[in-house]
Amino acid sequence: MTTAAAPHAAPHAGHAPMGFWRKYIFSTDHKIIGIQFLFVSLFFLLVGGFLAMQIRWQLGFPGRPMPGGGILPETMAPGGVILPEYYIQLVTMHGTFMVFFAIMPLLVGVFANFLIPLKLGAHDMAFPRINMWSFWTAFLAGMIMLAGFFVPDGAARAGWTSYAPLSARPDLSGASYGQMLWCISLVCLGLSSILGSLNYITTVINNRAPGMTWFRMPLSVWALFITAILGLLALPVLSGAAIMLLFDQTIGTHFFDPAAGGQALLWQHLFWFFGHPEVYILILPAMGMVSDIIANGSRKPIFGYHSMVFAIVGIAFLGWMVWGHHMFVSGMNPTLGSTFMVSTLIIAVPSAIKVFNWMGTMWRGNLHFHVPMLNAVGFVAMFVIGGLSGIYMAATPLDMFIHDTYFIVAHIHYVLFGGSLFALFGAITYWYPKMFGRVMSERWGKIHFWLTLLFYNCTFFPMHIYGMGGAMRRIYDPTQYDFLRPYQPLNQFITISAFLLFATQLIFFVNFWWSLFKGKKAEQNPWHDNGLEWTLPSPAPHGNWERVPTVYRGPYEFSSPEVAEDYLPQTRKLPTDREPVLAPVAGA
């Protein structure tokens, strides 16, 4: 059956009990799909972290057998000693898994799915069945990527950016099938993202509850909506590029082969034309959800709601014009470098607006430090470091020195771990009750937060210093270089911190699983929030609302003088509120 036929099915069958497969596996319910994304991407987060630990071992203790490394096959780590070819696979797959299969689906797959219909008062996504396909395509993509480790020659070896011609020529990279699987997987992932994005965009435009005007939407939904537009327009470019790369590897085309007139830089232009919007895909939803959580934790309306929205739109818009800042030293025309430098520096402005508005929200608030709020404030504190360190790279002359060093590694981890992951720890804890009907442990949540903050900074902050010293990234054995050898104690410190950081994340995972079965039962509105999702029972039922709610105000009316409590739900009708004016019904 197609969705086209669906509206004609018997409407009363909707809430009839369904079998396990329909309900939990091939579900079309946006909440279940969100939860499926959550489990799968948490798994990939662990995989990515596990790869990172092996990288850290090699960097801290090059050439020494890795504890437990004996179980790896001879082609990867004979006797537990990591081989250079396996090291490059680790670096490549760590980046790929974290960017494409952990952070991106955690932010977009999980929260766009879960939050958009709930926060807008819709029964489900506009196209529930396409939504299901979006998940299964992403799952397939992840499995194809993972399969890379099990094929001859192992996984892809050209870095997560897969620069051609290294990635296009198996004879030069040494990876044949792995590199092909990398391309195929990303084409699948692109398809999944496009299917998801078109669902999110249509739902946000068309399926808002009465009274939910554009400027009453929560910032999380704004951010997810803009992210969906970025994904819709950026992912097809990646798919196109990955297809060309795959053809270069398999059917003998010459897109990126200079020997036959192809252009090596073409790949970089295509990849970063996708890649920079992708960077904002990885941070905008985090910013949106952090805005929701900070307003809630401060018990105060968000400071400058409209400028927050315009900052999101501005970041997304500028995000299309800065891709060349990844290519200042690539041999690109230096005049283009100047242009890209200016557009890049200007992006700092909307980012600064957001940071100051979060601080403005906390100013004179009544701050409740529940676990989501702790993580949200942690996000702001760490994102600032990541944002500021970006300015060093934006200045072209300086980029010439720190490009491709550990300085950039520190920067990306401050943005993606310090930024996106802290926001995710907050967001998962925050909406966990609505997902599973239970609350995660507060005490272990706090322990996890403080230990993560500590070990995280111990791991990534010294990388700035290592990078300032000129340490190149993706180097298997830094002790090969005289000028890097003195940094080995620093590297060992980073490695030990990274191990502790990884161990700390296990607290989160245990808390997550334990609370699933043993957590405290959640009330309907545990955080005293205003959003529409909190008017539903925890967990939210299938189909969400019996009757679609009516919205009377924006989502951030905390501590309003009009009511005695310090929150005022969007659906609560005060005597002064008017009913929304409804436009004529859309055709067909």
Add this chain to the structure above:
Amino acid sequence: MTHAAVAASAMRPPFPAERGVDVYNKKLGMWVFLGSEVMFFTALIGSYVILRFGAPGPWALPGKVLNIPVTAFNTFLLICSSVSMVKAYAAIANGDQKWLKIWFGLTILCGAGFVAVQAYEYTHLIHHGFLPSGYRDGSELAELAAANPVMYGQAVAGLYGSTFFTMTGFHGFHVTCGVISMLYLYVTRVLPGKYTKDDHAGVEVVGLYWHFVDLVWIILFTIVYLI
């Protein structure tokens, strides 16, 4: 399916749109999807433009390798299918089942014809030695190119093959998908007469896709075959 059914029917009126635009979900969804398709073809066409202008030698002259008359006929076929798609939509908008069946059927035939001609074109080209990797060694084309390296763009044959087969191949893939989905709608919806004067979203949505594919072809035909 059942849950989707409830959700889909509940999202229609009686919850009208102050919210939203005056376009129903499926049509809006298709427009949004076409936005991503535009970016996909932009990536392919943009790469073609960059590669061709940065190429180390001149491109083969139009008509030397590719058969323009056959493809011109194919272009005509695809434009006809777009016209018949418009006619099919106009017919059902008037509630005319009979002409819907005729025009929609003709659209499918023209689309299938396009794919068939393209398949013929590909086998023909490959037979003459034109491959994604360039001119096959020892083939008829390779000999011609050796005799007239400029006219046949010998130096950039690899790029020519790469871009030609990738762009037209993906366009052909899109046409094939369109034909299959139209065929599906034809069997399940058009022939049983399920579309009505008021409810014919499927025709309109697949029509949008079809016109888009047609438009892409007109661009490709111009820049790949004629220039």
Add this chain to the structure above:
Amino acid sequence: MHWWLPLKASTFAGPIDGLFIAILIITGIAFVVVEAGLIWFIVRYRRRPGRKAFYTHGNARAEVIWTAIPAVTMVALGVISNHYWVQIKGRNSIPPNAYPIAIHAKQFEWQITYPGPDGRLGTADDFTVRNQLHVPVGQPVVVHLSSEDVIHSFYVPQLRVRQDVVPGMDIKAWFQATVPGDYELACSQLCGMGHYKMRARVTVHTQADFDAWMKQAAQAGTGGTGS
């Protein structure tokens, strides 16, 4: 180990390190303002029973101020950076008297071709050395970078110079060393399995030493002793 930038051994080090310090000051101020503000708010406005937060939706003047300050700072930074960028990498930045050296990168070595006693590349007295870059101090040097296979990157931290080496492109980069000594040339773009050991020794000589080395190496035709 040290905690700061490496030895300043070229004329680029001045502006680049200066820019680093300038940005460090700017970002340092922003960092302190934000983090101190956060800590202050966390302490000052933490939850107290019976207190209600201050109900406000924002303040246009404050927002204009904190939009304008970063905007002005960033534009100024862009102007200053561009001034140095043009001097370092601009189209016409290479000094006409620069001493030419050709560097051909391949997996996983640097093949360095010197112009020989006549000081011109492409003449009969050129000679090639593996993984040994010798340059005179106080004299601009232009390296002609080419690659055999994949993208490599020419990087000498102490000289603050980096330039990707792209197959199919001829790229020139220049620098002027200021401090004689031994440094390392690293490949800083992932180029395959042996990327980590694609390293060459850089020797900055005084002019007299360089001339002596050149004479001896040109006679040997192989470039002195291997390391």
